[in-house]
Amino acid sequence: MPWSPIARERPDWMTVRAPSQRSRFGELLEIVRDGNLHTVCEEARCPNIGECWGRGTATFQILGETCTRACRYCAVRSRKHGEDLDPLEPAKVAAAAQRMGLRHVVVTSVDRDDLDDRGAVHWAQTITALRRRCPETTVEVLVPDFLGAEEAALATVLEAGPHVFNHNIETCRRVQPIVRIKGDYDAALHLLRRAREVWAERWPQRPALLVKSGIVAGMGETDDEIVETMGDLRASGVDVVTIGQYLQPTPRHLELDRWVALDSFRRFRAEGERLGFGSVFAGPLVRSSYRAEEQQLAATGAIRAAAL
Numbered sequence: 564m565p566w567s568p569i570a571r572e573r574p575d576w577m578t579v580r581a582p583s584q585r586s587r588f589g590e591l592l593e594i595v596r597d598g599n600l601h602t603v604c605e606e607a608r609c610p611n612i613g614e615c616w617g618r619g620t621a622t623f624q625i626l627g628e629t630c631t632r633a634c635r636y637c638a639v640r641s642r643k644h645g646e647d648l649d650p651l652e653p654a655k656v657a658a659a660a661q662r663m664g665l666r667h668v669v670v671t672s673v674d675r676d677d678l679d680d681r682g683a684v685h686w687a688q689t690i691t692a693l694r695r696r697c698p699e700t701t702v703e704v705l706v707p708d709f710l711g712a713e714e715a716a717l718a719t720v721l722e723a724g725p726h727v728f729n730h731n732i733e734t735c736r737r738v739q740p741i742v743r744i745k746g747d748y749d750a751a752l753h754l755l756r757r758a759r760e761v762w763a764e765r766w767p768q769r770p771a772l773l774v775k776s777g778i779v780a781g782m783g784e785t786d787d788e789i790v791e792t793m794g795d796l797r798a799s800g801v802d803v804v805t806i807g808q809y810l811q812p813t814p815r816h817l818e819l820d821r822w823v824a825l826d827s828f829r830r831f832r833a834e835g836e837r838l839g840f841g842s843v844f845a846g847p848l849v850r851s852s853y854r855a856e857e858q859q860l861a862a863t864g865a866i867r868a869a870a871l
């Protein structure tokens with residue numbers, strides 16, 4: 564199957580730099596391979612890998628390499644059943660984060676509809692291992708939707724004490740059923756809202772949880788629909804939003820609909836500020852975990868300032 568004409572006409576602003584010889588890219592690769600770990604940077608063929616790994620940051624992917632969904636835009640391999648869980652994975656992730664010297668670590672996972680708890684206990688073990696081994700490091704979790712086990716999974720994951728809770732809504736309400744297998748727009752908003760509520764109800768003494776979500780542009784939505792989605796996220800208590808350009812991983816994946824104009828990303832940033840997000844990261848190469856530490860710091864600062 565050939566690439567679509569739009570995908571072949573890649574604009575200049577989508578050009579990324581190759582990793583520099585003097586960067587930390589090689590060192591991170593060695594740490595990831597030594598620990599037999601997976602990163603979404605590699606699995607999702609992220610265009611920022613040279614920059615992020617060069618700066619010494621990566622996003623760990625736990626619960627295996629196989630996703631039990633097959634969303635049309637996603638490069639991660641999918642099957643009905645994932646791999647057996649590695650009980651040592653939480654400790655290996657924590658050891659790798661320590662070796663990398665991360666001040667902020669992002670962990671994500673594949674969907675595991677084949678597990679009764681959807682992987683929530685493994686998630687909690689990973690957060691706990693990170694918090695014990697790297698007590699100065701902030702932990703961001705980019706979780707799946709835990710379909711069918713949402714409330715129990717939320718309680719398990721949040722009990723372990725992440726600093727940032729992230730769940731990507733991915734696209735607008737109209738496009739959601741076209742591109743996401745089993746994805747549900749309202750369920751995603753509900754999960755985000757419940758994360759904040761459960762945190763406040765169960766652990767009122769803890770510092771506020773930062774709640775985050777991300778949108779991928781170029782999958783068939785309009786700019787107005789993105790702004791509408793941002794409004795829905797904000798109304799669900801989301802503090803940080805990221806918006807980036809969809810890149811079609813292979814010709815077999817969802818066809819790229821458009822290259823989103825730089826002016827549109829400017830508009831999303833302005834609308835996000837108007838809506839009151841603590842931080843809005845919008846740009847062609849922005850990904851949910853792109854410069855995640857900066858996003859977290861910006862949002863925390865803005866929220867504190869607003870409270871004064």
Ligand code: SF4
Pocket residue numbers: 603604609610611612613615616620621622850851852853854
């Ligand atoms: S943007 Fe996220 S997924 Fe991409 S390379 Fe950076 S850390 Fe990895």
